[in-house]
Amino acid sequence: MHQILSKIESPADLSNLSNEQLEQLAAEIRDVLCSLVATRTAHFASNLGVVELSIALHRTFDFSRDRLIWDTGHQIYPHKLLTGRYDEFGTIRTTGGLMGYPNPAESDYDLFVTGHAGSSVSTMLGLRSGDDLQGEKDRHAVAVIGDGAFPSGIVFEALNNAGGMNANLLVVLNDNKMSICPRVGGVADYFDRLRMNPFYTGVKSEVLKILNHVPLLGDPTERLLAQCKEAVKAGLHGGMLFEELGFSYIGPIDGHNIGLLRKYMEMVKTLPGPVLLHVVTEKGHGYQPAAADPVFFHTPPAFIDDNGTVVPKKSGGAKAYTNYARDAIAEQMRKCDKVTVMTAAMCQGTKMEPVRDEFPHRFFDTGICESHAVAFAAGQAKTGLRPIVNIYSTFLQRSFDQIFQEVALQDLPVVFTMDRAGLTAADGPTHHGSYDIGYMRLFPNMIVMAPGDAEEVGEMLDFALLQDHPSAIRYPKANAETVERNRTPIGLGKAEVMSTGADGAVICYGAQLADAQRAVETLKSEGLNVGLINARFCKPIDRETIVGAVKTSPFVVTVEEGALMTGFGSAVLEACADEGVDASRVKRLGIPDTFIDHGEREERLAEIFLTAEGIAQVCREMAAKISSLHGDDSLTAGS
Numbered sequence: 001m002h003q004i005l006s007k008i009e010s011p012a013d014l015s016n017l018s019n020e021q022l023e024q025l026a027a028e029i030r031d032v033l034c035s036l037v038a039t040r041t042a043h044f045a046s047n048l049g050v051v052e053l054s055i056a057l058h059r060t061f062d063f064s065r066d067r068l069i070w071d072t073g074h075q076i077y078p079h080k081l082l083t084g085r086y087d088e089f090g091t092i093r094t095t096g097g098l099m100g101y102p103n104p105a106e107s108d109y110d111l112f113v114t115g116h117a118g119s120s121v122s123t124m125l126g127l128r129s130g131d132d133l134q135g136e137k138d139r140h141a142v143a144v145i146g147d148g149a150f151p152s153g154i155v156f157e158a159l160n161n162a163g164g165m166n167a168n169l170l171v172v173l174n175d176n177k178m179s180i181c182p183r184v185g186g187v188a189d190y191f192d193r194l195r196m197n198p199f200y201t202g203v204k205s206e207v208l209k210i211l212n213h214v215p216l217l218g219d220p221t222e223r224l225l226a227q228c229k230e231a232v233k234a235g236l237h238g239g240m241l242f243e244e245l246g247f248s249y250i251g252p253i254d255g256h257n258i259g260l261l262r263k264y265m266e267m268v269k270t271l272p273g274p275v276l277l278h279v280v281t282e283k284g285h286g287y288q289p290a291a292a293d294p295v296f297f298h299t300p301p302a303f304i305d306d307n308g309t310v311v312p313k314k315s316g317g318a319k320a321y322t323n324y325a326r327d328a329i330a331e332q333m334r335k336c337d338k339v340t341v342m343t344a345a346m347c348q349g350t351k352m353e354p355v356r357d358e359f360p361h362r363f364f365d366t367g368i369c370e371s372h373a374v375a376f377a378a379g380q381a382k383t384g385l386r387p388i389v390n391i392y393s394t395f396l397q398r399s400f401d402q403i404f405q406e407v408a409l410q411d412l413p414v415v416f417t418m419d420r421a422g423l424t425a426a427d428g429p430t431h432h433g434s435y436d437i438g439y440m441r442l443f444p445n446m447i448v449m450a451p452g453d454a455e456e457v458g459e460m461l462d463f464a465l466l467q468d469h470p471s472a473i474r475y476p477k478a479n480a481e482t483v484e485r486n487r488t489p490i491g492l493g494k495a496e497v498m499s500t501g502a503d504g505a506v507i508c509y510g511a512q513l514a515d516a517q518r519a520v521e522t523l524k525s526e527g528l529n530v531g532l533i534n535a536r537f538c539k540p541i542d543r544e545t546i547v548g549a550v551k552t553s554p555f556v557v558t559v560e561e562g563a564l565m566t567g568f569g570s571a572v573l574e575a576c577a578d579e580g581v582d583a584s585r586v587k588r589l590g591i592p593d594t595f596i597d598h599g600e601r602e603e604r605l606a607e608i609f610l611t612a613e614g615i616a617q618v619c620r621e622m623a624a625k626i627s628s629l630h631g632d633d634s635l636t637a638g639s
């Protein structure tokens with residue numbers, strides 16, 4: 001069925017294909033992408049948009065030697081298909097299968113594992129510099145970056161450096177007018193103005209005429225260069241920003257015309273110094289519903305196309321933590337007009353569209369600029385506003401220094417709602433929110449919390465907005481349950497003792513509370529009486545309750561969906577050490593000191609015992625261990 005694609009074992013197999021055959025190849029790649037999203041959620045619209053660009057790049061350069069980085073990495077699928085991974089492609093984003101991002105463990109054509117936006121130009125400049133210093137100047141260096149990723153501060157740091165070094169570097173700007181949501185900000189407006197360039201609109205045909213006379217191969221470099229210069233001069237009055245930074249700006253050009261892309265790439269391949277090639281593509285190109293609604297089709301749920309009607313395979317389902325957080329934020333914004341909210345280009349993922357629409361003047365999308373978003377929030381807080389920074393745990397890592405200096409050091413009441421805190425399943429190690437407990441609890445003044453169930457999301461936000469200090473609330477990419485109990489109100493640094501047990505205690509920090517409760521119920525039915533504490537706060541930690549439990553319980557199991565190192569369990573051990581309490585009977589469950597692969601969330605959680613059965617099993621083991629230490633089997637389940 002995929003007559004050409006199925007025979008592509010490496011990009012070298014493209015070398016004899018004509019433009020017509022390459023177009024046929026593009027259609028086959030799109031067919032594979034459409035079949036994939038019928039089975040599972042995957043990055044769809046972005047990949048549809050770069051099919052021709054991927055083909056042209058691999059047809060022009062030799063990335064077995066030249067260097068290629070796809071910024072962010074979510075648009076890597078056509079590249080994977082062209083670099084020998086067609087047969088395995090159906091496994092992408094599943095346990096043990098291909099990663100949904102570049103992965104050097106899969107292929108030498110993938111240089112870095114990436115998933116966070118904005119670093120490609122810096123990394124490519126490093127590769128360029130390394131190759132130059134080691135006598136490998138012939139290796140070309142190409143970074144492809146989207147218009148959504150482009151405004152990240154680090155990109156401008158890299159452009160600045162590359163321009164100063166006059167490095168031979170090609171930056172391909174893939175401009176599809178979209179981030180996940182429509183792109184925002186001054187750089188977006190600038191790109192729009194560049195599209196108005198007569199080169200792209202009016203006189204494009206004139207420039208094309210010149211380029212049509214540039215033979216593709218076997219031409220003396222000088223002639224090619226001379227012609228290129230003319231073409232560049234003829235067409236380029238835009239791109240001054242890049243020109244001023246020392247880049248040659250070329251474009252914009254149609255990113256779905258393989259022949260044209262190849263001509264330009266041949267041309268820029270030999271241009272000296274840093275070059276920015278502006279390529280215009282359509283997100284979702286080739287599948288009309290995706291082109292019409294690229295936001296939904298960024299990572300759509302698995303769906304079937306019924307004669308042009310998109311029918312999701314699953315619909316509805318329980319309400320996620322994200323939705324509870326969104327609703328709580330909206331409620332606070334309705335109650336108080338000092339409350340504002342920031343997203344760093346993740347309005348869709350955090351389900352904030354209704355908030356954006358209801359409060360257009362208090363909703364701020366900074367673009368993919370997390371560090372800026374935090375410093376911006378600090379400024380607002382200083383004026384008396386109550387900003388909520390609503391960013392995924394993993395992306396907030398970008399703001400570590402602003403959390404330190406602009407927020408914590410000034411003791412400003414910025415509230416961080418950290419979504420995707422925990423394992424994020426199919427996206428894998430770049431996206432797991434593993435480290436926020438550590439990087440938040442590190443700073444003086446910071447209040448660090450995790451809701452144990454759905455209701456606590458709103459309660460904690462309410463509490464956080466009443467504090468005159470910075471605070472952070474973390475929750476995972478999961479459905480939120482309600483844990484039935486006599487609820488106690490949130491109090492600063494107070495844990496909630498849900499039950500006590502003579503045989504041991506589970507102390508849960510965050511969303512595993514429902515599983516922990518199921519575990520203690522199972523254990524009870526087996527004759528093991530284990531108490532349950534909902535920690536609520538990692539900082540300030542409830543020393544009285546938690547250290548007290550360690551002192552008095554035969555064993556304690558701490559539970560958190562975060563890195564063990566620096567995490568909640570570590571905070572418990574530190575508190576015990578400070579109080580001179582023996583913590584040798586404390587067992588910590590959480591994310592071990594290793595990067596967790598992509599795969600089903602439930603599977604990954606089960607591997608690290610963060611399920612009801614896992615928690616119960618560890619309690620049984622602890623009970624057995626304690627019994628054997630005491631030469632007594634009274635603590636063993638079932639005895």
Ligand SMILES: Cc1ncc(C[n+]2csc(CCOP(=O)(O)OP(=O)(O)O)c2C)c(N)n1
Pocket residue numbers: 046049072074075115116117118145146147148149150176178179180283344345346368370395398
């Ligand atoms: C640091 C960081 N913040 C946020 C994201 C989430 N994210 C992934 S793709 C994307 C949009 C990227 O837009 P663009 O670069 O234009 O690529 P396109 O999807 O349009 O091809 C965003 C916001 C991320 N990957 N990294």
Ligand SMILES: CC(=O)[C@@H](O)[C@H](O)COP(=O)(O)O
Pocket residue numbers: 043072074115298299349420424427477
């Ligand atoms: C590439 C990227 O970072 C996002 O597209 C991410 O895959 C979204 O994940 P969610 O589906 O959890 O929002």
Ligand SMILES: [Mg+2]
Pocket residue numbers: 146147148149174175176177178179
């Ligand atoms: Mg884009």
